[in-house]
Amino acid sequence: xxxxxxxxxxxxxxxxxxxxxxxxxxxxxxxxxxxxxxxxxxxxxxxxxxxxxxxxxxxxxxxxxxxxxxxxxxxxxxxxxxxxxxxxxxxxxxxxxxxxxxxxxxxxxxxxxxxxxxxxxxxxxxxxxxxxxxxxxxxxxxxxxxxxxxxxxxxxxxxxxxxxxxxxxxxxxxxxxxxxxxxxxxxxxxxxxxxxxxxxxxxxxxxxxxxxxxxxxxxxxxxxxxxxxxxxxxxxxxxxxxxxxxxxxxxxxxxxxxxxxxxxxxxxxxxxxxx
Amino acid sequence: xxxxxxxxxxxxxxxxxxxxxxxxxxxxxxxxxxxxxxxxxxxxxxxxxxxxxxxxxxxxxxxxxxxxxxxxxxxxxxxxxxxxxxxxxxxxxxxxxxxxxxxxxxxxxxxxxxxxxxxxxxxxxxxxxxxxxxxxxxxxxxxxxxxxxxxxxxxxxxxxxxxxxxxxxxxxxxxxxxxxxxxxxxxxxxxxxxxxxxxxxxxxxxxxxxxxxxxxxxxxxxxxxxxxxxxxxxxxxxxxxxxxxxxxxxxxxxxxxxxxxxxxxxxxxxxxxxxxxxxxxxxxxxxxxxxxx
Numbered sequence: 001x002x003x004x005x006x007x008x009x010x011x012x013x014x015x016x017x018x019x020x021x022x023x024x025x026x027x028x029x030x031x032x033x034x035x036x037x038x039x040x041x042x043x044x045x046x047x048x049x050x051x052x053x054x055x056x057x058x059x060x061x062x063x064x065x066x067x068x069x070x071x072x073x074x075x076x077x078x079x080x081x082x083x084x085x086x087x088x089x090x091x092x093x094x095x096x097x098x099x100x101x102x103x104x105x106x107x108x109x110x111x112x113x114x115x116x117x118x119x120x121x122x123x124x125x126x127x128x129x130x131x132x133x134x135x136x137x138x139x140x141x142x143x144x145x146x147x148x149x150x151x152x153x154x155x156x157x158x159x160x161x162x163x164x165x166x167x168x169x170x171x172x173x174x175x176x177x178x179x180x181x182x183x184x185x186x187x188x189x190x191x192x193x194x195x196x197x198x199x200x201x202x203x204x205x206x207x208x209x210x211x212x213x214x215x216x217x218x219x220x221x222x223x224x225x226x227x228x229x230x231x232x233x234x235x236x237x238x239x240x241x242x243x244x245x246x247x248x249x250x251x252x253x254x255x256x257x258x259x260x261x262x263x264x265x266x267x268x269x270x271x272x273x274x275x
Numbered sequence: 276x277x278x279x280x281x282x283x284x285x286x287x288x289x290x291x292x293x294x295x296x297x298x299x300x301x302x303x304x305x306x307x308x309x310x311x312x313x314x315x316x317x318x319x320x321x322x323x324x325x326x327x328x329x330x331x332x333x334x335x336x337x338x339x340x341x342x343x344x345x346x347x348x349x350x351x352x353x354x355x356x357x358x359x360x361x362x363x364x365x366x367x368x369x370x371x372x373x374x375x376x377x378x379x380x381x382x383x384x385x386x387x388x389x390x391x392x393x394x395x396x397x398x399x400x401x402x403x404x405x406x407x408x409x410x411x412x413x414x415x416x417x418x419x420x421x422x423x424x425x426x427x428x429x430x431x432x433x434x435x436x437x438x439x440x441x442x443x444x445x446x447x448x449x450x451x452x453x454x455x456x457x458x459x460x461x462x463x464x465x466x467x468x469x470x471x472x473x474x475x476x477x478x479x480x481x482x483x484x485x486x487x488x489x490x491x492x493x494x495x496x497x498x499x500x501x502x503x504x505x506x507x508x509x510x511x512x513x514x515x516x517x518x519x520x521x522x523x524x525x526x527x528x529x530x531x532x533x534x535x536x537x538x539x540x541x542x543x544x545x546x547x548x549x550x551x552x553x554x555x556x557x558x559x560x561x562x563x564x565x566x567x568x
């Protein structure tokens with residue numbers, strides 16, 4: 001049994017740390033809801049119960065976050081769908097089949113998990129420039145598919161290795177093709193693993209900064225974090241609109257995380273120390 | 276070691292691996308090869324490059340600025356990896372041991388910093404550290420006005436200030452990982468320790484700590500890599516300054532390739548960073564494996 005004093009001490013420590021974790025986030029949310037401190041006429045929007053929600057509209061207009069969110073959404077959607085489908089396919093092969101060169105290929109994919117994007121971004125920039133691909137959707141999306149597919153292959157392989165062999169054998173005896181076995185037998189029960197992978201890839205892609213920073217010059221291709229960085233450089237008169245912009249950029253992932261966090265954390269924990 | 280999967284030989288496997296491999300090879304394997312190639316040249320990104328062999332790598336050892344950048348990365352590792360590990364072990368032990376209410380809420384809150392885009396994190400912390408920012412307000416409120424300063428503009432405090440941000444966003448991840456490990460420890464082990472008359476502290480070092488070796492290895496690997504890859508945070512908060520007191524390798528890569536036109540040097544730093552990450556992950560996991568057996 002735990003003494004009352006110990007219990008109290010525990011709560012004090014946990015509360016103190018929760019406050020530390022929330023403090024910078026609250027700083028920014030509160031600033032976004034306070035009266036505009038900028039010099040300009042911006043942010044004079046309406047307020048609800050003393051909270052200046054109009055700041056979000058003003059930041060949206062002035063910071064052109066609509067454009068940035070749209071390109072972030074397009075890039076993230078593409079990277080998530082393509083890399084999750086490709087990872088399921090390659091993870092299936094590595095997890096349930098045997099073929100020549102398998103371990104070498106798998107080690108090659110493993111390298112990619114630790115490969116920092118900082119190391120590949122520079123040569124990629126100059127090669128894509130030669131190919132005239134700089135400042136296109138592809139120069140932002142494809143490198144991120146490559147980075148995500150490395151982890152995804154590893155992740156799905158671990159899952160499929162542990163999957164039930166008997167069901168796969170039964171399906172084969174029934175004459176199901178390898179393609180059908182994957183999508184109709186193995187994938188449905190793999191949903192939790194796939195959800196975790198989807199959340200991770202979405203998070204990484206949405207928050208990625210260096211690759212869009214290097215690859216993109218036109219405003220219409222700027223992703224949300226990049227747009228926020230530029231907004232910060234341009235808009236120096238006050239913090240309110242910058243804070244509102246920050247909230248706009250952070251919200252989609254936070255909502256996604258809060259919705260799926262139960263599944264997500266469970267999946268993360270099961271996967272992390274599996275092998 | 277990677278054993279054979281239980282499956283049977285199948286040629287069709289290549290077709291399943293191929294699409295992923297093509298993207299991976301074109302946008303990751305080939306570029307890293309090109310990085311090695313570029314790192315052997317003195318090249319400004321425009322004119323013809325000049326072969327310099329390993330001179331760019333020699334410069335990493337000889338050039339004071341570059342040495343400093345790698346030194347700063349080591350300091351950041353203490354903030355990104357060691358501090359979160361110490362705090363995370365404490366928090367996870369408390370959460371696992373005491374049946375506290377609101378475990379789910381707490382887990383969600385401490386993990387939240389991981390989810391928020393680093394650019395947003397950097398903007399928020401810039402505000403906290405600003406001369407008229409929240410931290411100085413707090414110090415003023417408790418009568419410590421003498422300590423107030425522009426934290427990110429201070430030669431002594433800028434690097435630790437960046438480091439604290441790392442501690443802030445990695446601690447939640449480490450705590451959640453360790454908590455998972457601890458909740459898997461069989462309760463009989465604790466009961467046995469209790470019967471032997473072990474104190475809470477002894478119990479922690481004799482039972483809890485050895486059982487979460489694997490989780491510690493995963494947590495250290497992830498956080499050390501994050502420390503070595505600090506880019507967005509430095510780009511937004513300090514741009515390496517004041518002076519070069521917060522320059523880090525990943526920022527140097529960007530700055531040299533796109534600011535100074537030293538592409539070869541940038542590539543060499545990138546390759547070195549990659550090798551460092553591989554080596555450190557290998558060593559950490561070696562240690563964890565040895566501990567297990």
